[in-house]
Amino acid sequence: MSQYIKDFPILDQQVNGNPLIYLDSGATSQKPFKVIEAVETYYKTMNSNVHRGVHTLGSRATDAYEGAREKVRRFINAGSTQEIIFNRGTTTGLNLVASSYARENLKEGDEILISPSEHHSNLIPWQQVAKVTGATLKYFELEPDGTLDLNKAKAAITDRTKLVAIAQVSNVLGTVFPVKELAGWVHAKGGVIVIDAAQSVPHMKVDVQDLDCDFLAFSGHKMVGPTGIGVLYGKEALLNAMEPIEFGGEMISTVGLYDSDWKELPWKFEGGTPIIAGAVGLGAAVDYLESIGMDTIDAHDRHLVAYAMERMGELEGVSMYGPRKDRTGMVTFNLDTVHPHDLATVLDAEGIAIRAGHHCCQPLMRWLEVTATARASFYLYNNESDIDRLVAGLKKAKEYFGNVFR
């Protein structure tokens, strides 16, 4: 699998005198030549605004933009491109569902059910919906290893549950949550499910029809695509009944002096000049990932997590969070009493990039009873030797702080 490193030009460099080991793909992934070149080619040969120009460049740009939508549709197996809304990223997608769907459909007495492990972007929008609509925000109970007990989760979903919002993969614990089962249970009670797929779509095959989810949001930049482009999938019937939250150019059909109506899906949710180059880059990212195969990537990433947990578990003083199995993408941990920032600085001196802090999950940090953690996250361009370097770096950090603390 290390064969893919050569596709990622940024990884071929020294950082602080050592070969770069990038273990922060959970924050953002690196980009292969194919994606960088697709964006460059777009700007060099077809840049223009979409859906309006009669001229040739306008058609090229429109074809490239809508072509990318079709690639994304196929990638997540949506029924129609009308269900694929391009936006800025997962946060924007989740906020659209909260601001348009939830504010309109929820009322006092209804319940929103989420997990304490949610990223702030899948938590604060629901706090706001609860405040505005009078609905009650409730939480699933997490087991000590950061998983859901299926029986308890099923029982938590009641007739009052109008909306369940949950990450398919936790960005801290790496837990793969049983979203397909949750979708079935919430539908049986008449509610909808919103899936934060920011950490799942990059790492595994996600089929929205198989999951039978109502909404699913993810970001291009975590799946080797450019920053600034994301996707919201929504079931056509739900999206059709929803009002746009951004009004202006690109999203209208007829505009009168006092009233206007909207284009059909998906454009009614894409007010303003869209993120054309970003979408083209995302299309190239989808092509790249598919050329390797999502099942191959899935197996690789899960293997790296298992290998990292095994190797890091051999080190005294390492505490790891989350389940032992059914997890992907990352290992979140602490080393002795070394603060994660200090640890990240020592590893950075070794050329190893990890994340340290609360990972946009303050409620989860309180649940874990820590103030911050370190996180090493993996992707297709990582391999076992990167983890060996991480473990060597951790040993060095232990030694270093062991000395200065003495």
Add this chain to the structure above:
Amino acid sequence: MSLDDLYRRVIMDHYQQPRNRGQIEDGSITVDLNNPTCGDRVSVQMRVKNGIIEEAMFEGEGCSISMASASMMTETVKGLDVERAVYLVDLFSRMMQGEEIDTEEFPLEDIEALQGVAKFPARIKCATLAWKALEKGAKESAN
């Protein structure tokens, strides 16, 4: 870039045995600040009488740099008048940007050990957190 430039012994000493950690019982100004990007949190308390910082203490959670810097800050400002303290915040912030500081103007003592932080841009905010809290508290005391 050498780690020893950052983790000087005196910093680790302040981190492990912080000075003035705790709460002031009476008549104090409290400023809570956090660094939302990383989760470091500091609460600085000070008692100001007739324009003089009689007492300064802190509590908080964070990395060695943020906690050591808070500890050093409380040691430095105790007994200073408020204006002088605000001036030192500015000097400290300039030092973190890599500026040479006239040590006659600002006797650095232990704080000198934090000069190395300037070489680690990602850590400057850790070092300045408690000082920003001090500045806010000092300005509040003037109102």
